Amino acid sequence: MKTFTTLILDVRDDIAVITLNDVQRRNALSRRMVGDMFDAIESSQAQGARALVIAANGPTFCAGANIDDLRDGWMEQADPRTDPALLFRRLAEEKRIVVAAVQGPAVGGGFELTLACDLVIAEEGAWFALPEVTRGVIPNTGLALLQHIVGTRQALELVLTGKRLPAPEALQRGLVNEVAEKGASLGRAFELAKSIVANAPPGALAAAKGHLHAHAGYDWGRVVRSVSDVPRAEWQEGLDAFTEKRATDFDRLWQASQRGQQA
Structure with missing residues (x-):
């Protein structure tokens, strides 16, 4: 087990569990957390992990961008090691399978974090929302990834209204793969990741994931730049x-x- 400032990395049975652990700030995506995520992903690879599970401690999965960093001009001073959009791209393009275990609210950047994962297990009581537009910003990664999952009209509805989606509705819309009992999301995500790597070789998994995203045609350059359009x-x-x-x-x-x- 390796502890970072804002998260914990635990590799067991060939599966890396990255647990967001800035509970006091509701696991908000601060510059430090984004940097820690990059480091944890690289460390998990060095330790031979065959898949990633992203989970969180506390009642909130991730409350979105850290407000102090935003007020400090985060959107105008992009640093590749602390840019959430580049973290989401890293996860989307990661050759290993990435499973999110969502135990509470996934708001803004927290929702986008789940969109960048391959599979999502949400437990009862979890919910999802993209309130950025109602705050005068845009969910730049969500705009790229969301419509490929739910379609253009549903994506616009979620982005323009900022409405909350409880876990059962998120399942109905295809945003999560399974709704688990309360307290069971991490266990189910771990089991799912382990079953996938136990039944398929690394090259086939990487090719399947890579080509799926390639067919979607994300323009990551535009994603990174678009936040400054507001x-x-x-x-x-x-x-x-x-x-x-x-x-x-x-x-x-x-x-x-x-x-x-x-x-």
Whole structure:
């Protein structure tokens, strides 16, 4: 077992379990956590792990991006080692199978983290949401990955409304593979990963996964760049409202946009 600042890596029976462990911050995807994830993935490979399981401690799977990092200009100062979109790309392009075990809310970047995994086991009480647009930002990775799973109209519904999907509805929409009993998601994800690597060789698994994603045709360059397409004033208002625990005031931004169109 190897402990990082924000997570724990445990390789057993040829399966690497990466457990998000920043419970106080609801396992938010901070710069440090993203960097730790990259390091844990590389360490698991060095230890010969044949598959990855991503789980979390505490009541929340992942609450999305760390608000302090966002306010510090994270979206405008991309660092490849701390960019969540590049982490999600790393997982999507990982040759080994990646299974998510979701035991609580997977919000924003937490939802996107599950989209970057190959298979998802969610337990009773887990739920998923992409509230970014309601905060003046966009789920850039979600926009690329989501529609290939649920279709364009459902993807737009989830992105534009930010609605919550409880685990049974996420199963119905194809966003999770199984709903497990409360407390059982990690065990089921581990069993699933172990059964896959026990019954198929590494080259076939890597080829099947790699070609599936290649056929989808993700434009990762666009994914990384797209986060900067939202005007700063809009995401600044969203972050300020979140920090100040108040409703957003986007009406003035609508008015300014309309004045600009009329000029």
